[in-house]
Amino acid sequence: QVQLVESGGGLVQAGGSLRLSCAPSGSIGSNNAMGWYRQAPGKQRELVATITSGGTTTYANSVKGRFTISRGNAKNTVYLQMNSLKPEDTAVYYCYLLGTGVYWGQGTQVTVSS
Numbered sequence: 001q002v003q004l005v006e007s008g009g010g011l012v013q014a015g016g017s018l019r020l021s022c023a024p025s026g027s028i029g030s031n032n033a034m035g036w037y038r039q040a041p042g043k044q045r046e047l048v049a050t051i052t053s054g055g056t057t058t059y060a061n062s063v064k065g066r067f068t069i070s071r072g073n074a075k076n077t078v079y080l081q082m083n084s085l086k087p088e089d090t091a092v093y094y095c096y097l098l099g100t101g102v103y104w105g106q107g108t109q110v111t112v113s114s
Helices: none
Strands: 002-005 010-013 018-025 032-039 045-054 058-060 067-071 078-083 091-098 102-106 108-113
Touching: 002 091, 018 032, 018 091, 018 108, 032 067, 032 078, 045 067, 045 078, 058 067, 078 091
Parallel strands: 010 108
Antiparallel strands: 002 018, 018 078, 032 045, 032 091, 045 058, 067 078, 091 102, 091 108
């Protein structure tokens, strides 16, 4: 079964930057959109950013102007550049791909210290 593989999480001080990457472990036929969710302890999963196959991007209000989602040159890869990180950005970040089904990554921890 194809899964999405994320990387790039870690520990960073407030004001710092991280770049998350996501790519599938195998071939995926169609790709309508990819993006990132996050879930902080005790909170619901939140949609952070999305990019469609046409390149349209959307962002949560809490990350607008700080985070940038983009597609890689390799098929079905996506990145999330996170700048000016805040402690409230601390969460597990999950990549997803919407094709004929929905594919998820295993999650990568992002911790921002104050």
